[in-house]
Amino acid sequence: MDASDLAIPILPSRDIAATLDFYRRLGFEGEAHAADAGYAILTRGALELHFFRHPTLVPAESCAGCYLRVGDVATIHRAFAAAGLPARGIPRMDVLEDKPWGLREFAIVDPDGNLLRIGQVI
Numbered sequence: 001m002d003a004s005d006l007a008i009p010i011l012p013s014r015d016i017a018a019t020l021d022f023y024r025r026l027g028f029e030g031e032a033h034a035a036d037a038g039y040a041i042l043t044r045g046a047l048e049l050h051f052f053r054h055p056t057l058v059p060a061e062s063c064a065g066c067y068l069r070v071g072d073v074a075t076i077h078r079a080f081a082a083a084g085l086p087a088r089g090i091p092r093m094d095v096l097e098d099k100p101w102g103l104r105e106f107a108i109v110d111p112d113g114n115l116l117r118i119g120q121v122i
Contacts (some may be wrong), residue, residue: 062112067116
């Protein structure tokens with residue numbers, strides 16, 4: 001694999017403007033693209049997420065998600081915690097913990113039900 005190879009998740013969003021607002025609270029930057037604002041690209045450092053408009057999405061029924069492997073998960077966890085997300089419901093943020101499979105990770109569920117696991121190798 002070439003160092004420039006990259007996989008970027010494309011996740012559903014009921015409302016691109018609301019998605020932009022939510023992820024900006026987590027420190028992402030970006031904007032809507034396309035004439036109808038039906039697509040957004042967000043970045044936070046080297047992390048990149050794409051979103052497409054899916055107005056009929058039911059968040060509690062969503063099975064969309066991705067894993068973000070990072071170099072310093074504790075720092076990202078602290079930054080995301082500043083958004084004040086609840087521990088239950090949609091949206092939510094889980095606690096940071098060491099998993100038996102050798103990763104330190106936590107999860108975010110965004111307002112559209114997208115599950116983002118964020119972690120690093122222990």
